[in-house]
Amino acid sequence: MSSDDTTTAGAPSLHPRDEMTPCPWQRGVHVWHVPIFTRAFVFFLALSIIGVGLSVVRAFGGLDFTGMNDAYAWGIWKTFNVMTLTALGSGGFAIGIAAWVFGRHELHAVMRTALMTSLVFYLAGLLALTVDVGRPWNMWHLAFPSHWNTDSSLLEVAVCMPLYAVIFLAFENLPPVFERIFVHASDNLRAVMVRTMPIIKAIFPYMLAGAYVLPAMHQSSLGALLLLAGEKLDPLWQSQMLPLLYVIQAGVAGVACVMFTLMIASLYWQRPIDTRVLGSLGRLMSQCAMAFLIIRFADLAWRGVLGRALALDGLALVFHAENLLVGLPALVMFRRDWRERPRVLFVSAIFAGIGAMLYRFVPTTIAFVPGELKFYFPTFLELLMSAGYVALTVVLYSVAVKMLAIVPGSLDQWYGAVAYARRRFRTIRVDEHGQPSRH
Amino acid sequence: MRRPRFGRRRTETIDDRLERCGVDRREFIGFVSRLMVAAPFGLGLTAAASPEAVAKTVAAVRRPSVIWLHFQDCTGCSETLLRTSAPDLGTLVFDLVSLDYHETLMAASGHQAEAALRDAMDQNDGQFVLVVEGSIPEKEHGIYMELAGKPALEILQEVGQRAAAIIAIGSCASWGGVPSAAPNPTGAAGVERYLRTKPLVNIPGCPPNPYVFLATVLEYARTGQLPELDGQRRPKFAYDRTIHDHCPRRSHFDAGEFAKAFGDDGHRQGWCLYELGCKGPDTHAPCSTRHFNEIEGAWPIGIGAPCFGCTEQHLAFTVPLHEVIPIHRATPPDTYPPVHAPAGRLDPLATGAVGLGLGALLGAGYVASRRFSNTPRDDRIPAVAEAADEDPAAAPTEEREG
Numbered sequence: 147m148s149s150d151d152t153t154t155a156g157a158p159s160l161h162p163r164d165e166m167t168p169c170p171w172q173r174g175v176h177v178w179h180v181p182i183f184t185r186a187f188v189f190f191l192a193l194s195i196i197g198v199g200l201s202v203v204r205a206f207g208g209l210d211f212t213g214m215n216d217a218y219a220w221g222i223w224k225t226f227n228v229m230t231l232t233a234l235g236s237g238g239f240a241i242g243i244a245a246w247v248f249g250r251h252e253l254h255a256v257m258r259t260a261l262m263t264s265l266v267f268y269l270a271g272l273l274a275l276t277v278d279v280g281r282p283w284n285m286w287h288l289a290f291p292s293h294w295n296t297d298s299s300l301l302e303v304a305v306c307m308p309l310y311a312v313i314f315l316a317f318e319n320l321p322p323v324f325e326r327i328f329v330h331a332s333d334n335l336r337a338v339m340v341r342t343m344p345i346i347k348a349i350f351p352y353m354l355a356g357a358y359v360l361p362a363m364h365q366s367s368l369g370a371l372l373l374l375a376g377e378k379l380d381p382l383w384q385s386q387m388l389p390l391l392y393v394i395q396a397g398v399a400g401v402a403c404v405m406f407t408l409m410i411a412s413l414y415w416q417r418p419i420d421t422r423v424l425g426s427l428g429r430l431m432s433q434c435a436m437a438f439l440i441i442r443f444a445d446l447a448w449r450g451v452l453g454r455a456l457a458l459d460g461l462a463l464v465f466h467a468e469n470l471l472v473g474l475p476a477l478v479m480f481r482r483d484w485r486e487r488p489r490v491l492f493v494s495a496i497f498a499g500i501g502a503m504l505y506r507f508v509p510t511t512i513a514f515v516p517g518e519l520k521f522y523f524p525t526f527l528e529l530l531m532s533a534g535y536v537a538l539t540v541v542l543y544s545v546a547v548k549m550l551a552i553v554p555g556s557l558d559q560w561y562g563a564v565a566y567a568r569r570r571f572r573t574i575r576v577d578e579h580g581q582p583s584r585h
Numbered sequence: 586m587r588r589p590r591f592g593r594r595r596t597e598t599i600d601d602r603l604e605r606c607g608v609d610r611r612e613f614i615g616f617v618s619r620l621m622v623a624a625p626f627g628l629g630l631t632a633a634a635s636p637e638a639v640a641k642t643v644a645a646v647r648r649p650s651v652i653w654l655h656f657q658d659c660t661g662c663s664e665t666l667l668r669t670s671a672p673d674l675g676t677l678v679f680d681l682v683s684l685d686y687h688e689t690l691m692a693a694s695g696h697q698a699e700a701a702l703r704d705a706m707d708q709n710d711g712q713f714v715l716v717v718e719g720s721i722p723e724k725e726h727g728i729y730m731e732l733a734g735k736p737a738l739e740i741l742q743e744v745g746q747r748a749a750a751i752i753a754i755g756s757c758a759s760w761g762g763v764p765s766a767a768p769n770p771t772g773a774a775g776v777e778r779y780l781r782t783k784p785l786v787n788i789p790g791c792p793p794n795p796y797v798f799l800a801t802v803l804e805y806a807r808t809g810q811l812p813e814l815d816g817q818r819r820p821k822f823a824y825d826r827t828i829h830d831h832c833p834r835r836s837h838f839d840a841g842e843f844a845k846a847f848g849d850d851g852h853r854q855g856w857c858l859y860e861l862g863c864k865g866p867d868t869h870a871p872c873s874t875r876h877f878n879e880i881e882g883a884w885p886i887g888i889g890a891p892c893f894g895c896t897e898q899h900l901a902f903t904v905p906l907h908e909v910i911p912i913h914r915a916t917p918p919d920t921y922p923p924v925h926a927p928a929g930r931l932d933p934l935a936t937g938a939v940g941l942g943l944g945a946l947l948g949a950g951y952v953a954s955r956r957f958s959n960t961p962r963d964d965r966i967p968a969v970a971e972a973a974d975e976d977p978a979a980a981p982t983e984e985r986e987g
Contacts (some may be wrong), residue, residue, distance in 0.1 A: 171963050172914055211933075213930070214931070226666055341695050363732075365892070377911075377912050381911065381913065409957065410953065412966070412967060413953060413956055413967040416966050416967075417963075417966065418964050418965055418966050419957075419964055419966075419967070420964060421961075421962050421963070421964055452810050483961055485963050486961040486962045487958070487959050487960065487963075488957040488959070488963055488967070489955075489957040489958060489959045490959070491952070491957075492954050493956045496950050496954070521930070521931075523930070523931050523935060523936070525932055525934065525935055525936060526932060526934040526935040526938055528935075529935055529938055529939065529942075530938075533942070
């Protein structure tokens with residue numbers, strides 16, 4: 147980077163900044179200096195509109211424009227948008243457990259980012275699930291247990307995933323929304339909110355508990371679904387341990403996705419990066435990945451298919467790629483000095499994220515062989531629709547961070563955002579510290 | 586394609602030969618129709634629609650000169666050619682090929698036999714088909730099998746180098762078979778190990794179906810080309826799918842009806858033998874549709890004995906007879922074809938889009954990674970800060986999601 151930098155020269159080896167220097171990330175700050183409609187935003191918005199428009203075509207025209215067939219009933223929307231992207235959306239789940247249950251309190255600085263990425267990925271995943279299931283107009287049945295098809299193996303996922311996203315995850319994302327409403331609200335609304343707050347505070351722990359139980363349930367159920375595929379799935383993947391491995395790998399993917407999102411947001415919106423928090427995330431990712439690899443190989447040895455992994459055919463190579471992509475970052479993140487290098491953190495997050503996504507993607511596609519002569523490759527329109535949903539996550543996330551205090555920043559930036567808001571919104575009622583003013 | 590001349594001495598066609606020997610035409614048509622069953626597709630020889638038309642093709646073939654060598658074997662593969670249910674069929678088989686040297690069938694012995702081998706090689710040098718039956722011992726310079734004072738290895742090299750093509754008949758000649766079972770005291774191996782450069786077909790089986798052998802040798806005599814082979818050099822027309830795919834007991838497998846012990850109720854009712862150790866699901870062989878000795882049901886599973894995987898090197902003589910194997914692919918390629926089955930296809934537009942998208946994402950990820958410092962604990966703003974006010978939309982936000 148730039149050579150005129152002297153601020154880090156001669157830094158002591160004992161990391162005194164942990165005590166001396168305030169951390170760059172102290173609280174969520176709006177991305178206030180960028181308008182919502184930028185060129186990139188319009189591009190992603192157009193792509194997502196195409197994607198949503200195609201799902202209308204699919205609703206009335208059926209599945210004819212897709213490449214799916216009777217052997218491959220799960221197309222790219224299920225294998226990528228639902229199976230893979232909800233793993234990326236597990237950051238709120240994994241980081242929440244690490245922060246609240248295992249007491250890694252430094253992670254609270256990035257909790258809002260984690261929860262918001264989780265919410266947008268889950269919403270996009272749910273939309274994909276809706277257009278992917280056979281009769282989307284019956285989706286409302288899920289709200290009423292009397293209408294459930296209790297013989298369906300998809301029931302757990304179908305009930306649990308919307309419940310988590312719409313109730314629990316949305317609830318967890320309330321604080322930044324309430325903040326915004328509160329500072330803009332009239333006196334009456336403020337009074338109502340003040341009275342409601344104790345109730346919300348009281349139920350918050352229970353909602354948190356639910357928010358950690360439900361993802362564990364449906365993430366493992368996604369793995370359990372593959373048990374039904376039986377021998378169609380290659381023995382390297384087909385295992386009784388699939389549900390557990392799926393939950394752990396969701397942790398890897400989720401944390402990697404949050405790391406990536408944080409660093410890209412910092413790069414893009416000029417925020418300093420906090421290697422202390424990112425290093426902690428990297429450590430969490432590394433621990434999940436190690437647990438994943440240990441369980442996976444122990445299970446392979448237990449089932450006696452380690453020899454299959456040594457056959458250097460295509461599937462075995464994919465298997466090794468999965469393990470290497472997750473295992474290398476895990477090893478790198480073990481070392482403290484490497485956890486403090488921004489570029490290493492960034493590349494590790496990308497590698498682990500791709501590896502974890504591969505583990506979600508491969509068992510439902512490449513390693514899934516329903517018959518020797520069967521073949522599936524998505525059509526262009528299917529891919530466009532799939533990309534449209536991904537673009538939708540970008541659109542939702544970028545609107546969210548520009549309107550709400552999500553992306554972590556320093557206190558200086560917070561004051562800058564407050565000052566801007568007080569100039570911009572005459573009706574806003576905050577003091578110069580951003581606290582709601584009394585008058 | 587140059588049509589090979591099989592032998593300077595014997596250039597007569599099968600038709601000439603049959604006529605000269607007064608073979609019954611009806612018998613020949615019967616043989617041809619069985620050949621069509623054994624090789625229903627994949628061969629030019631049997632491609633015609635009716636037995637009469639195929640008989641015309643076969644009759645026009647010049648009789649190939651065949652030299653048949655025995656090594657470490659049980660002569661079962663020769664027996665399978667001879668053990669036909671119709672009395673004259675065995676004779677007919679020897680009218681189709683010109684069997685010039687065969688140790689167990691020839692009348693000669695000793696020096697006469699040696700002379701016969703030498704004559705056969707000299708007269709059809711480079712034009713005869715060598716059939717090898719049995720495995721070749723290599724341990725301790727091959728002393729475990731000698732013929733006329735020479736080890737088997739030497740004989741194979743000598744004869745094999747002068748052959749037009751080699752057919753390794755039976756599992757022993759294909760990879761070693763029974764003699765190579767652990768601990769393999771003689772160091773037995775198949776032909777493929779020693780003669781890599783020659784055109785070679787493996788016809789594994791213990792014993793293999795004789796019609797597969799005849800179809801292969803006649804096809805080679807007709808066109809000078811070997812039939813299409815799989816990765817283990819087995820002809821695809823016979824070894825392209827597993828026994829399980831067309832097993833007559835398959836419906837019991839699908840219904841979960843398994844014989845649990847020999848002689849129990851399920852076994853008596855002809856239920857699936859998988860749990861008795863049947864290796865059918867992993868064994869590529871034509872047995873389930875082409876039975877032996879021209880008798881319906883004359884094959885292992887047909888008489889209630891589990892398949893032991895004789896055509897597969899990783900199964901036969903390696904996995905215990907009654908050990909249940911894991912099933913990797915339960916569904917046959919063509920079970921329950923749907924009425925309307927749109928086949929998936931590779932769309933150039935879609936693959937191009939995927940390639941471009943992935944390439945763009947990887948490139949963007951690399952470019953983004955270069956903006957981050959490699960210095961430990963560098964908490965500064967990443968290096969694009971100068972461009973902040975002008976164009977915040979220059980880079981996409983979520984690079985990795987494609």
